[in-house]
Amino acid sequence: MEQASPIDQIAERVERLLLRYEELQRTNVLLTQQVATLTQERDSFKSRLSAARSRVDALLERIPQNAAPVAATGTPSPTDSRF
Numbered sequence: 001m002e003q004a005s006p007i008d009q010i011a012e013r014v015e016r017l018l019l020r021y022e023e024l025q026r027t028n029v030l031l032t033q034q035v036a037t038l039t040q041e042r043d044s045f046k047s048r049l050s051a052a053r054s055r056v057d058a059l060l061e062r063i064p065q066n067a068a069p070v071a072a073t074g075t076p077s078p079t080d081s082r083f
Helices: 006-062
Strands: none
Touching: none
16 A cells, blocks of 8 residues: 655645534534523523512512411411410
8 A cells, every 4th residue: 555645644634624623613603502592591590580589579578577477277376476
């Protein structure tokens, strides 16, 4: 078998490097799109969380400060000061 000349070896290596470069570019585009999608999803979740926190805070503000603790059965707890 005849060995390729140094120029042919270099040309072959350059071709392989170009193919690899193109592959990496495509991968980079896909990853960039994925990051953008995930960033948008994260921002949406943060917005939803903020809205939920606001609703919970509004509900907590509606609870009277001197309200007696009530058990899950709807009856006042034994520590209720009204007894």
